[in-house]
Amino acid sequence: MNTDDSSKLIERYFLGTISETEMECLDAQLQSDTAFREAFAAMARLDTNLRETALQLGNETEQPYQRVFLAKDPLWVGLAAATAVVLGTWLFLWSQSNGLDHFARIVEVGGGSLRWTGDGGEVRDTLTKGLSLSGGTLESLSANSWVEIAFGDGSRMSLFGQSVMTISRSDEGKIIRLREGSLSVEVAPVHERKPMRFFTPTAEAEVLGTQFTLRADSSSTRLIVYEGSVRATRLADGISQDVPADHFVVAAADTAESFLVLPREHYVDSWRSTLPYGMGHGEWHPGVDGAEGYLEAKPLLWKEYGKHMVLDLASMSAAGRDQPTSLLNDGAHIRMVGRVAHDCEVHFGLTTHRVGGGFAGKYIASQRLAGSEDHFELDLPITSFKRQYSCFPESLVGHELVDWWALTINQEAGLEIISVELSAP
C-alpha cells in the first residue's frame, strides 16, 4: 500500500466513511506498521484540534465576555465571528428547507455552561447562535450563563442562571417544561390559536400572546405576568387562577400556602441578602459562637469558547417569592462583605430584568482583592457594573435586580460571602 492509499484509509476512518473491508486493512496496518500508526495518531490529534477550533469558532460570535477574561488575536476573532454568523444562519435555513422537525433556534448565547440534549440522544455542550433545535432539553448550568431561543411564530424565551427546560411540539402546540430555574417568556399572538403550555414541578400555565416570567424549584413556582394574561393551575390540587397583567401568583407544592393572585409588588430601592435563604451555588456555613454565617464559593467546571475554566462561584437570588422586587436606581450602591484567603481577582455579577418584563442582562464588576483573615467590605456604585455582552442594554439603571453572584476564575482563592446589600441612592 502506498502513502497516498494509507492517507485515504486513515481519512475515511476519521470521517466515518470507511468500509468493512477497508477497516480490516486499517486494523492490520495499525498492528504491524509503526509509521502508519504515527500517521494515524497525527490525524487523531489534527481531528482533536480541528474540533476544538470549530467549537471555538462557533462560540466566538459574541465577544464581550471574552474581552473580560481572555486575550485573543483580533484578526482570528473577526474571522471566527463572521464565520459563525454565516454558518449558523445558513445551517438554520438549510434545516428548514430540508423539512427537519426543527421548530426553534438559538438566537443569543451567553457563557459556555450550556447543554442541549436532543430527543434523539444528541448531546451538545457547545451551543452556537443560529443552531436549530427540535425537541429536547436545554440546560443553563451556571449562575452567569444565559441562552435565548426563538420559535417560528416569533415567540422568544430566555433561560438563565442554573435552569433546566425541556421543549417539545405536538399537534396541540408547543409544550415547555421548566424543571428548575428561571425562564423569561414572550409568547407571540399566534394565527393558529394553539396555546403554548408550560409545566413546572408545581404548576401549569397555558398562554396565548403574553409576556411573563417563571421561576421554579421543586417546591414552588412564581409566575409574574407583564402583558396579557395567563391561566395558572396549581398541580397539587388542580385549582386554577387567571393572572392578569402586572400581577403574580405563587403555586406551591404545599396547598396550605396561599395561591392568591396579587398585584405586582411596589418596588423597593434596597435589598439585603438573608442567607441561607435564596442561596444558589456554594456551600452555606452557619455562624457558630457568635460568628456570622457565610456562603463559601464552590468549584464549577465551565466551558467557554472551547476552553475549560474552573469557576469558584457563590450565587444567590435577589428575588425571593416573599420579597418585594428591588429596582436598580441611578446612584444606588452594592455593598458586599466577605473574605478571600489569597490575593485574587473577584468578578461580581448581577442579573437583571426589564421593568416591563423579561430578561434584561448580566453585568459584571471586577475587583482585585488581597487575601486576608479579615473581612473585605466593598461598596460599588451599580454604574461600575458593565454589561457582560454587547447585546445587553448598556446601563442596568432602571432594571429589576434578580440574581447576584461572585466568582474567581481558575483560582481557588477561598472566597466567602457574608452579606450583600443594595442601598438606596
Added chain:
Amino acid sequence: MSNPRENEPEFMRLFVVHEPVLRAYARAMLPTWEAVDDVLQESSVVMWKKLDQIEHESGFLPWAKVIVRFEALRARRRVARDRLVLSEEAIAKLADQELEVSQDLLAGERAALKRCLAKLSDEHRRLVMMPYLEAGGLTQLATRTRRSANSLYKLLGRLREKLRMCVEQEMAVTAEGGRCS
C-alpha cells in the same frame, strides 16, 4: 480513603490542564466523537474518585491515560459486534505509542493548525469545520447543493490531508527555529 469531594478542586484543575491531550488520546482509540465524549466523561468520574492514588501532579497525565485506555477498551467491548471499530490489539499498540504525547505538542500543533487554516479559502474552511458543528451536515449540504456526498467527502479528505501536511511542516519549521535560538 479520602472523600472525593475534598479532591474536587484539585482534580478539576488537573483535568482542565490535561483534558485536550486525553481527548486526543481517546480519539486515536475510538471511532466517533460521541464515543470519545462518553469515555472522557466516564474516565473523569473514575479519576475524581481515585485521585488519592496520585502522589505528585506530574504523575497525573500518565495515570489518567491508563484510565482513559481502560475505559476506551470497555466502550469498545460494548460495540464489539460493530465491524467498524478497531481491534483490541490495534488499540493497545496505539495507546502505547501515544503515551508520550504531551500538552505542549498538542498546543503547538493547534497553533500551527490555525496558521494553516488561515491559508484556506472561506468556503474550504467552512467545509472543514462542518462535521464538528452539525451532525449529518455534510450529507445535507450535498443534497442542498446537488452534489454527491461522495464528492464532498473526497474534497474534505483532501483538505484535511493538506492541513495535516501543513501542520507537519509548520512544526518542523518551529523545531528548526528552536534549535537555532
